[in-house]
Amino acid sequence: MPAEVVIVRTGTANLASVIAAFERLGExxxxxxxxxxxxxxxxxxxxxxxxxxxxxxxxxxxxxxxVLRDRLRDGRPAxxxxxxxxxxxxxxxxxxxxxxLCIVPTFAERxxxxxxxxMGWSRVGAIGGTPGGFAYFAHSYRLTDAPPGWNxxxxxxxxxxxxxxxxxxxxxxxxxPELSGAWGAALLRGWLSMKGGE
Amino acid sequence: MxxxxxxxxxxxxxxxxxxxxxxxxxxxxxxxxxxxxxxxxHGADELTxxxxxxxxxxxxASLATVRALRRELSIPLTVGGGVRCVETAGALLDxxxxxxxxxSAAALDSSLIDRLAARFGNQCxxxxxxxxxxxxxxxxxxxRSGRERTDLDAVAWSAEAESRGAGEILLTSIDRDxxxxxxxxxxxxxxxxxxxxPIIASGGAANPAHMVEAVHAGAxxxxxxxxxxxxxxxxxxxxxxxxxxxxxxxxxNP
Numbered sequence: 001m002p003a004e005v006v007i008v009r010t011g012t013a014n015l016a017s018v019i020a021a022f023e024r025l026g027e028x029x030x031x032x033x034x035x036x037x038x039x040x041x042x043x044x045x046x047x048x049x050x051x052x053x054x055x056x057x058x059x060x061x062x063x064x065x066x067v068l069r070d071r072l073r074d075g076r077p078a079x080x081x082x083x084x085x086x087x088x089x090x091x092x093x094x095x096x097x098x099x100x101l102c103i104v105p106t107f108a109e110r111x112x113x114x115x116x117x118x119m120g121w122s123r124v125g126a127i128g129g130t131p132g133g134f135a136y137f138a139h140s141y142r143l144t145d146a147p148p149g150w151n152x153x154x155x156x157x158x159x160x161x162x163x164x165x166x167x168x169x170x171x172x173x174x175x176x177p178e179l180s181g182a183w184g185a186a187l188l189r190g191w192l193s194m195k196g197g198e
Numbered sequence: 199m200x201x202x203x204x205x206x207x208x209x210x211x212x213x214x215x216x217x218x219x220x221x222x223x224x225x226x227x228x229x230x231x232x233x234x235x236x237x238x239x240h241g242a243d244e245l246t247x248x249x250x251x252x253x254x255x256x257x258x259a260s261l262a263t264v265r266a267l268r269r270e271l272s273i274p275l276t277v278g279g280g281v282r283c284v285e286t287a288g289a290l291l292d293x294x295x296x297x298x299x300x301x302s303a304a305a306l307d308s309s310l311i312d313r314l315a316a317r318f319g320n321q322c323x324x325x326x327x328x329x330x331x332x333x334x335x336x337x338x339x340x341x342r343s344g345r346e347r348t349d350l351d352a353v354a355w356s357a358e359a360e361s362r363g364a365g366e367i368l369l370t371s372i373d374r375d376x377x378x379x380x381x382x383x384x385x386x387x388x389x390x391x392x393x394x395x396p397i398i399a400s401g402g403a404a405n406p407a408h409m410v411e412a413v414h415a416g417a418x419x420x421x422x423x424x425x426x427x428x429x430x431x432x433x434x435x436x437x438x439x440x441x442x443x444x445x446x447x448x449x450x451n452p
Contacts, residue, residue, distance in 0.1 A: 016294035020268050050319035117321050117365050119396045120200030121243055121448040134201060134448040136274060138321035179274045179296060
């Protein structure tokens with residue numbers, strides 16, 4: 001019996017698509033903002049849309065910042081989506097002066113000189129055992145450099161950027177796997193099969 | 199650039215798909231969830247559902263339709279029609295929309311765009327413009343399903359919407375809608391000149407060649423209802439035509 005998927009309520013995200021994607025894969029998913037449930041989650045999903053500052057304010061209000069940091073460092077499976085990826089970082093140019101969860105020593109910058117937001121389907125490289133494919137993006141900020149210690153799958157929009165980064169059983173996607181069709185479903189299935197633990 | 203998105207549109211009233219010609223004389227064209235499943239299988243990159251209901255009862259039926267579509271779809275879903283406030287938009291997003299399209303209410307009170315973007319993020323907010331040609335390269339914004347003209351210039355309005363936080367523009371020519379005469383290309387070009395946001399061209403597509411033209415005019419995505427509903431063309435036919443014109447498209451099956 002696979003472990004239940006626990007989705008963190010970041011306060012800003014629309015979670016219906018994420019839940020529906022797991023349900024199509026036969027996996028129950030529930031939403032929580034309870035710190036102890038986040039700490040205990042075998043499979044944790046950190047979603048997010050909107051601004052980094054709004055999401056961090058919401059996490060602080062729910063006393064989830066420290067517990068999330070600990071949970072994301074313990075090696076068990078975790079999936080960060082879109083703003084969730086940027087929340088792992090030290091911050092974003094979108095929210096000057098605001099600190100992210102600081103799990104990954106890098107910073108998100110805004111696209112320049114290209115259509116912004118980057119909205120639509122772009123190709124990303126292989127992610128672990130999942131071959132490359134088209135992923136659905138909807139964002140204006142992105143990481144340009146691979147953070148030390150992380151594997152990176154690149155995408156391109158006026159230059160290469162981090163489409164996804166992964167390490168052990170942690171997968172952080174700048175795109176929305178839950179909206180990325182059959183390819184996204186295959187990626188989620190791969191993540192669900194990860195055991196985790198370092 | 200990302201792959202050009204092909205977006206079938208479902209006009210829904212009281213939980214059923216309808217499609218009008220020039221926004222009136224609606225005819226029934228089927229069950230939304232069933233149709234949505236087919237579109238995704240044919241390679242649709244996104245789906246737009248426009249709620250054309252006139253009554254509150256029909257609108258709640260449409261909310262149930264959003265939930266049904268969400269269960270079915272693993273591609274993005276935009277929902278519009280009758281979005282007047284942050285609360286309505288929130289209800290649609292909770293039901294499973296990924297983006298909300300706002301039209302008349304924003305034209306009457308442009309601060310609605312700021313409020314929606316602040317609450318849900320720019321990428322969630324699609325400003326729908328129904329543009330009515332006035333001649334000499336000018337378009338007015340029409341509201342209430344095309345029944346009323348405002349004094350707003352459609353091109354200037356698109357630029358204002360960008361500065362207020364819209365994430366993309368759904369640009370419909372109400373003169374072309376349902377006519378199968380092709381998109382209003384000068385309109386697409388005029389808006390492309392003034393904004394950096396993605397543009398979804400809408401209104402008038404009869405064939406894949408029209409969609410190629412819209413992309414060449416500056417559209418990032420093309421939306422159509424009739425030709426897909428009627429089965430005249432499949433999304434995969436459109437993608438083949440775009441690919442033949444060296445326009446990047448998503449191959450749906452990895």
